[in-house]
Amino acid sequence: MATKFNLNRQPVSDDEINTHKDFDKLVKKFKEQSIEKARSDVNFLKNKKITYSTIIAGATIFCTVTYFTVFKNQ
Amino acid sequence: MLLDAVNMEFSPRYHHTTDMLLNEQHIIEAAKQNPEHFAPLYDKYYKQIFGYVYQRMDCKETAFDLTAQVFLKALSNIEKYEFKGVPFASWLYRIAHSEVMQMFRNNAKLRTVNADVSDLRHICEEVEEEYMEQYNGVLMTVIKELPEDELQLIELRFFEKRAFKEIADILEITETNAKVKLYRILERVKKKLTKKNK
Structure with a gap:
């Protein structure tokens, strides 16, 4: 990574820093992000591929466990 | 020193x-x-x-x-x-x-290091070199060549003037470890500074 060196740069004034400070905006963004995340989580669960894959995986595990249980008993 | x-x-x-x-x-x-x-x-x-x-x-x-x-x-x-x-x-x-x-x-933006001349003077003093204005360029080159973790330590200590306790907490290392690491970096900076000045 290339590096640049600045000497004696002017500091940013407190007033300028305070003009960018906006807690309400932060909370608003956070809430929007949370809603977006909740939506994508719901979409993920509603996804057909995920549902079918889970069912197939579950059935495979069930069959394997059943098979070995029966096989062991014999 | x-x-x-x-x-x-x-x-x-x-x-x-x-x-x-x-x-x-x-x-x-x-x-x-x-x-x-x-x-x-x-x-x-x-x-x-x-x-x-x-x-x-x-x-x-x-x-x-x-x-x-x-x-x-x-x-x-x-x-x-x-x-x-x-x-x-x-x-x-x-x-x-x-x-x-x-x-x-x-x-792909440039990593920037911001320091004051007084900070560079301070590093010079730490590595037992008498500060001269022409050292600024050499010192900046030496610092720019440091790997990111070492540059970070120099920045935190000399340019942001943080206490070792704070540096240790930020980097998730012990205070002693931070001191030892900085000591080694300064030794290397000193060597490079002497070499480049010859």
Whole structure:
């Protein structure tokens, strides 16, 4: 990574820093992000591929466990 | 002199009393329940985090955007935050560092080091070199050539004037480890400085 060196740069004034400070905006963004995340989580669960894959995986595990249980008993 | 760098403490701003830490912990717990309660932490640390971010880049507007991003990330992940007996700031600095590095990787922007001449003079004194103005260029080249983790240590200690306790908390190492690492870096800087001056 290339590096640049600045000497004696002017500091940013407190007033300028305070003009960018906006807690309400932060909370608003956070809430929007949370809603977006909740939506994508719901979409993920509603996804057909995920549902079918889970069912197939579950059935495979069930069959394997059943098979070995029966096989062991014999 | 090298050992002086190790023993000398700069700024007392970081050292919190147990009461201060516990009070901060109460605010964090409240913020976990309701994001509106994050306000005191935002007010307290906004300037510090902006300063940290801006120290490492050229563009002021990008630094403001990234600071907002750091706080958004902190608020989003506050449920995962675990109190380890150190100020909340060290967690925020770690998020800030990872965001800054991510930005450099994604946007191929220049990593920037910002320092005052007095900081360079201070490094010279630490490595037992008598300061001369023509050393500035050499010292800047030597510092620019340092790997990121070593540059970070030099920045935190000499350009941001942080106490070893704070540096250790930010980098998640022990105070002794921070001192030893800095001592070794300074020794190497000294060697390079002597070599380049010949």
